[in-house]
Amino acid sequence: MLANENLAWIAIVIVCAWQSIAMNTIIYISGLQTVPEDVYEAGSIDGATGWKQFRHLTFPLIFSFFTINMVLCVKNFLMVFDQIMALTKGGPAQSTESISYLIYQNGMGGGQFGFQSANAVIFFIVIVTLSALQLGASSKKEEQL
Numbered sequence: 634m635l636a637n638e639n640l641a642w643i644a645i646v647i648v649c650a651w652q653s654i655a656m657n658t659i660i661y662i663s664g665l666q667t668v669p670e671d672v673y674e675a676g677s678i679d680g681a682t683g684w685k686q687f688r689h690l691t692f693p694l695i696f697s698f699f700t701i702n703m704v705l706c707v708k709n710f711l712m713v714f715d716q717i718m719a720l721t722k723g724g725p726a727q728s729t730e731s732i733s734y735l736i737y738q739n740g741m742g743g744g745q746f747g748f749q750s751a752n753a754v755i756f757f758i759v760i761v762t763l764s765a766l767q768l769g770a771s772s773k774k775e776e777q778l
Contacts, residue, residue, distance in 0.1 A: 635720055635721055635725075636725055638725050638726050639728075641724075641728055641729045642728065644720065645713065645716050645717060645720060645721070648716045648720065649709070649710065649713060649716055652716075657706070660698055660701070660702045661695070661699075661702070664694075664697075664698030664699070665691070665695060667694070667695070667698075668690075668691060672694065673686065676689070696771075696774070699771075700767075700768065700771035703767060703771070704764050704771075707763060707764070707767060708760055708764060711760055711763070712731075712733050712760070713731050713734075714731065714733040714734055714737065717729050717730070717731055717733075717734045718734065723735075723738065732752075732756055733756070736749045736752050736753050737749075740753075
């Protein structure tokens, strides 16, 4: 898989997902532990079962955990570096180069340290902007729930 230009990204995505599943699970389990049993009892009295219980009771109560988890996942997947460095070093034929890897490669190996430092600052601003937009949209959704 790592030697094929079309499949190398799939291998990297699989490794990234495998690495992040544990943290995501911990975030969701901690969110589920904050939901009081009284809510489920009241919901069952009102006739909520299964999917309706999750949709109308559980998910609105853990939505803040969902929000922070999505922000962290987007940040981590934009900054993918370790997996590319360990698995492919940007190959085959530069098909798995990410922005983080390009900043590292051109800065450390290409002698463009100052230029790549500026690129890293711009990349940081882009990630912060995306995170702020995501949190803003999620907080509006949370107010509706």
